[in-house]
Every structure is written in C-alpha cells, then in structure tokens.
Amino acid sequence: MxxxxxxxxxxxxxxxxxxxxxxxxxxxxxxxxxxxxxxxxxxxAPKNMTPSGITWKEDTHNFGDIEKGKPVSHEFTFKNTTKQTVLITNVKASCGCTATNYTKTPVKPGESATVTATFNAASPGSFTKNVTVTTNDSDVNKILTIKGKVLAPATEAAPVTAPTAN
Structure with missing residues (x-):
C-alpha cells in the first residue's frame, strides 16, 4: 500500500x-x-539621422574662473541655414544646477535664435555641464557644453588679539 x-x-x-x-x-x-x-x-517610420541643418556659432563655452554663489549665463546662438522653418522642441540641462531658456518661436530660414544656459555656481571646483537641444528638423540632438572653475570665496583672517594680563 x-x-x-x-x-x-x-x-x-x-x-x-x-x-x-x-x-x-x-x-x-x-x-x-x-x-x-x-x-x-x-x-x-525611419528616423532622420542626418544632423540638423542649423549652424551654431559655437557649441562650447568656458566661463573660466567664477565666484561661488554667483550664477553665470551664456547665450548660444544659431542660424537657420536650412530651407525650412525650424522649431526648438526641447532643451534639457544635464543637471539641476543649470537652467535653460530658448527661443520658442519658429525660426525661418536665414533667421537666428538662441539657447541660454545659466549655471548656479553653488560649490567650488571644476565643472562641465551639457545642454541637449532638440529641433524639429532632425532626430540628432545638439549637445552644447559649458565649463569652468568655481572658486571658493576668500575667507577673511580672524583678527589677532593680544593676550590680556590678569
């Protein structure tokens, strides 16, 4: 069993x-x-992997030495060298320490527009930050770079006092 x-x-x-x-x-x-x-x-739908036809004046900006606690901005400029109207569809910074602003109106052929990157210099040391720009004329994003070095504020020396006699 x-x-x-x-x-x-x-x-x-x-x-x-x-x-x-x-x-x-x-x-x-x-x-x-x-x-x-x-x-x-x-x-x-095949992607348009051809780089954008817009021409940037520069894609990297070096602020050099900057003071801690003082935000700095740089305006990147481009010209629409295509035969179509271009629209910036998105601008995204690589971190929260960088704010962006950009031309939100359509950019006709031959016209120029801007993307502004503002870096908040909160902590000392070297930095390199990217801003990714997306436009309607290409699926290839443009990467703009800002860099520099944040200097620590100079500390004032404490006054030296003479010892007191008791």
Whole structure:
C-alpha cells in the first residue's frame, strides 16, 4: 500500500513537470510568432539621422574662473541655414544646477535664435555641464557644453588679539 502511494505520487509529479514543459514551449512559440510583428511596428517610420541643418556659432563655452554663489549665463546662438522653418522642441540641462531658456518661436530660414544656459555656481571646483537641444528638423540632438572653475570665496583672517594680563 505504501509503495502504491509513492508510485502514484511519483506519477503525479512526473505529469506535472511534463505539463509545465509543454506550457512553456507553447508560450515561447507564441512569443516567437509575435516578435516579427513587434519588430516591424517599432521600425515603421525611419528616423532622420542626418544632423540638423542649423549652424551654431559655437557649441562650447568656458566661463573660466567664477565666484561661488554667483550664477553665470551664456547665450548660444544659431542660424537657420536650412530651407525650412525650424522649431526648438526641447532643451534639457544635464543637471539641476543649470537652467535653460530658448527661443520658442519658429525660426525661418536665414533667421537666428538662441539657447541660454545659466549655471548656479553653488560649490567650488571644476565643472562641465551639457545642454541637449532638440529641433524639429532632425532626430540628432545638439549637445552644447559649458565649463569652468568655481572658486571658493576668500575667507577673511580672524583678527589677532593680544593676550590680556590678569
């Protein structure tokens, strides 16, 4: 009787493993069949990987040595050298210590526009920060860079007092 129970238990266990394996194979086959459709859906519209046709006056600015606690700004300028109207769709700084502002109106061919980066010099040391600019004429983003060195404020020497006689 004990042998019969063990045999039945072993048979049920074997059946369970076989059923799980078949279920896993079915799920894998369904995923494989759906994969080509998903791949095709993600490749519907080809991306415009040609760099933007706008011309930047500069893409890096070095502030040099700046004082701690005094924000500094630089205005990057570009000219629309394309044959279409360009719109800046997004400007994103690499960290919260850099604020941005930019021309929000459409830029017609031949016109110029700006992107301003303001760095909050909160802690001493060298810095390099990026600002990513996205436009409607290309899927390739433009990276603008600001850099410099924040100087620690000079500390005033404490006045020296002469020892007092008691």
């Amino acid at each position: 004990k042998t019969l129970k063990l045999s039945t238990l072993a048979l049920v266990g074997a059946f369970f493993f076989v059923a799980q394996g078949a279920s896993a194979q079915t799920a894998t086959a369904k995923k494989a069949a759906a994969a080509p459709a998903a791949t095709a859906a993600t490749q519907e």
